[in-house]
Amino acid sequence: MAKIKGDIVVNIERCKGCEVCIAACPFTCIAMSEEVNSKGYHFAIKVNDECTGCSNCALVCPDGVITVYRAKVTAE
């Protein structure tokens, strides 16, 4: 069965940790990291494999740090 799978790439150094993407994600895929970037902000990280690449997080991100990929994959 084909399944839609998505992935996000966060520009860690540009992320300001506003958490707006967490509220926008329908699958709670995003959380804040334990570590901080060079500016001292906790940054967004992907925390599970539920992402479908809907790009909601990228749309609401005020700093445009999220790049979204999406592809059909056949499940094993």
Add this chain to the structure above:
Amino acid sequence: MEEKFAHPELRKPEHLVYKTTDLMVDCPLSYCPGCGHGVVHRMLMEVLEEKEIASKTIGVNPVGCSVLAYDFMNIDMLGAAHGRAPAVATAIKRLWPDHYVFTYQGDGDLAAIGTAETIHACNRGENFTIIFINNGIYGMTGGQMAPTTLPGMRTSTSPYGRDIEIMGHPLKITELIAQLPGTYYVTRQSVQTPSAVRKTKKALRKAFDLQDQKKGISFVEVVSNCNSGWKMTPVQSNIWMEENMFPVYPLGDIKVDGELVTRS
């Protein structure tokens, strides 16, 4: 840092669905974390990219938080004195009628200091787009009361809340200019959720499309948050905005094709 749930096999150009447009300059934005300005900037640049008019567009940046907009948008920009962006845009549009012109203004710039310029540019029916970011506060200078501040809202110059008897009512400038015959398209949008962002982009697209028709001002208000000025976290401020700003500033089209929209 090692990414636990990364899928490097998906990170190929053919699988790309969303990335920040190249018309946004690759530099950190000067806005506070969670500020709606960044989203509006990006949507604006996406519209210009889709219409392929970036080289024919001139923006006028205001005074306020977005005064540095020319650093972030990779298009021609001109700085205007505080509130005078519509007057400057009028001159640009009259000299280059085939160019696309927009002003990008906050509520302190457009609704307080530049009220005269805004109303007269709208009344003359110039053919440019006004993008109005309304967060009910003077964000850049430290959260002072603006004309658009809600009744009872605490700001640094109204620490006990805005008292209508002394400080007057919030100014609904968008409804005000919709009454003028020179405006053709007037709408109010927001950018706190993905669907709202998509609607805002559609409104911006329509506003720029209408510049071709030379029918008058297209005016897009975006109700935005100011989490630093409101002293909240970004997510809290978005919820507060939905609960408190939207009843006073209801979203939706106010004037379409030169006709006022009647709300049931």
